[in-house]
Amino acid sequence: MIELYFAATPNGLKIKLFLEETGLPYFITPVSLSKGEQFQPAFLAISPNNKIPAIVDHAPAGGGAPITVFESGAILQYLAEKSGRLMPTDGRDRLEVLEWLYWQVGGLGPMGGQAGHFRVYAPEPVPYAVDRYTREVSRLYGVLDRRLANREFIAGAFSIADIACYPWIVPHEAHGQTLSDFPNLERWFMAISARPATQRTYEGVESSYAPKQPLSEEERRVLFGQGKR
Structure with a gap:
């Protein structure tokens, strides 16, 4: 079972689209970016770059402990190799x-x-x-x-x-x-x-570039104001 840490950004939607195309079993753990949930220690342990998407594969090939993957390109490659779908072997x-x-x-x-x-x-x-x-x-x-x-x-x-x-x-x-x-x-x-x-x-996804209302100063700080600390 794949656990997808998700927000409806283009990068998040990539992984959801792959999972829908292949039928791999998955469930979504939503991450509210405007509330800063991407900075929670539990999420940072999976995605040290504090970005979505990230996944936890709770049933990796060969068994063993769950595997975590962050960065959307790496996730797509991992899932394609795991499933044998949507990437050639040649x-x-x-x-x-x-x-x-x-x-x-x-x-x-x-x-x-x-x-x-x-x-x-x-x-x-x-x-x-x-x-x-x-x-x-x-x-x-x-x-x-x-x-x-x-x-x-x-x-x-x-x-x-x-x-x-x-x-x-x-x-x-x-x-x-x-x-x-x-x-x-x-x-x-x-x-x-x-x-x-x-x-x-x-289905039901709103564009990440069409916010319902202007961002508050706090939301803007959380989304765009992060520095090295």
Whole structure:
């Protein structure tokens, strides 16, 4: 049984989407980021970077003590290897999937996160930052659009590469992007959106870039004001 420490951010939704696609048994332990639950000692013992998602595998292969994993890319790779699903075993094909998984965690996610932060959450406009990150997200969308020009999925068959990228395309409007500008990406996005597992994953989920009300000063401090201590 997989215990998923979860909040409905793109990174959290990646793992939920994988679990829905594969049918691995799991349960969710919610983490309220605005309340600072990610800084609780019990959570930090699992995720020392105080970020979601994180998992505890209570039934690891071969038995033994539960296994904890943090960082969404590492979690996807671990679960794919555990289940034998959504990642090829052939060396070349496996490498291709991992390239695009790491492309997402190293580029699309961080740049999308910065674009969303400065476009939605910054307490005052920072035009240079908005332009810088919006342009970089547009460039990355272009990379993915060209990749999908002659293929149905990002790396061969549907895989953890697609699962990693999709939740970071969902908030495209908050990132300042128009999907119709990227026709191959739009076609892929609509196909993933139509999958039953995707619909189950996103049922009742509100966009992390559409807060119901402005953040309080305390919520802003908790979410964005952490330093080395």
